Amino acid sequence: MINIIIVSEKMAKPKTLGLLESIALLLGLIVLPVVLTLLFITPQQVIKSQGVKAMLPPHLRGAMLSTQNHLDAYAKQIGELQARILRLDAQNQRLSKLAGIKSGAEPISQRTPVNELLGQGGPLVKDSPLSEEDLKSTIEKMAADLDLRDEYQGKLEAKLLLKSVLREMLPNSSPVEVAYSSSSYGWRIDPMSGHRAFHEGLDFPAAVGTPVFAAADGIVTMATQTPDYGNLLKIDHGSGLETRYAHNSSLLVKPGERVMKGQKIALIGSTGRSTGPHLHYEIRLNGNPLDPREYLRNHS
Template sequence: MINIIIVSEKMAKPKTLGVFESVGLVLALILVPIVLTLLFITPQQVIKSQGVKAMLPPHLRGAMLSTQNHLDAYAKQIGELQARILRLDAQNQRLSKLAGVKSTAEPINERTPVNDMMGRGGPLVKDSPLSEEDLKATIEQMSADLDLRDEYQGKLEAKLLQKSVLREMLPNSSPVEAAYSSSSYGWRIDPMSGHRAFHEGLDFPASVGTPVYAAADGIVTTAVQTADYGNLLKIDHGAGLETRYAHNSKLLVNPGDRVTKGQKIALIGSTGRSTGPHLHYEIRLNGNPLDPREYLKNHS
């Protein structure tokens, strides 16, 4: 047991402190010098610049730094999305002029950061930094804006191809006598992973064995089985145009074969990365996917 006796000339008799009072006094005598030492050891410039963080234990300072890095990553992503939107806007304006159509690209949303060169101003009232939820909402809105611009650019490319010297080569014939899933091209929730992913073609659900037809004249360049596409056919139509026919149960042509529009080239199946029998159909120009809907609807 610890007992502390205090003796003073002003006191009539010595005073004895209890256990809790004694422990409190001892802790105070130990901690006060430590705090004073930290104040003198920690550079004043660091305290001014970091405030309370300079006095925090390393693991707490690390947690605060991690949170800031997280927010910085969101801010960087917003900047990258903004740059992509501005580039797409400029490209779409040029393509609109070439296609002879009025630009109808969606304007940048009010919540989307705009070019720093644009003049803006006003008094600063109730200023506060964006929260993590604000940053996430901004990223989601900008991603949606970017998708609209991508879709619009695909429409412009289709118009240009319809007007170009390539129009006779365009694969504008339906590859199967079945309706396609209208929302299958573009961003969607992947049926297997459950994650948001870009689907580069159209899906035509149909029974196994349903005939698949060449969408245009061309030469078969690939007839192979792959993990993702299953039994895959690729047909070269010239000038960088290519069509792909995937998940087939059987291929009826071979590499090097010349095919004509409407020729039967395969049978629908569910091979490769597939949840059921259907044809996955793609149109590509110089390796880049095009929206097949824009060519099928222009077919007369």
């Protein structure tokens, strides 16, 4: 039997503890240091472990941050593409009804919108984050789907305009007596930046001095030099329809002048942001670019 005698100045006589009381006191003396260690030492270890990245060499720390930034950028791009696809799907559905196109006549990708993912589910098994290659592949597929939706929307707009009261004023005549190049309306690799960019018109390559003609009757609203378009000519055809003729070597008409379809208005050149002599030709409706190919191929 263990007897612990406690002597204190405040006690009139010494106090003797029993076995259970003695064991409880000893356990208290043992446990107290452990508790103090957990309270004061463990947080410091957690802080140290959380600061491991800060202790890495700068080049390794920079590589980790760079990789994460790349993944964040890819994820943001996917979100933006999804939003654009959803908007295009909604717009194309409305345009299809206006154009009298029956359901099921649209492209396959148009009939399988991205929001179909909202109807999926199931237990999460072997979950793992997408790799950088997975994200790139997803972006490429979504970009291709977006291209198809853009092209389909251009066809719908052309059908609506050809049926509307604007059909008589449509710029459906070729602006130059040469064929347009493969660098046509839509997404392409920009010849100067090397990046993927949207081309808002058609390019007609031809020798410097080749005549450019008005694609429809209208009023010249701009005849000036700009950094990107070079010598630029704009013609207003009414009701928000406009044509643009860019990179010319010289302009033969002035703002405010009325022109007729087929009238010579400029000469081809390579001014502005251009890699060689050609005509850059655009059709716009209320400032938005249209695919000129749809109007040239519907011209009879």
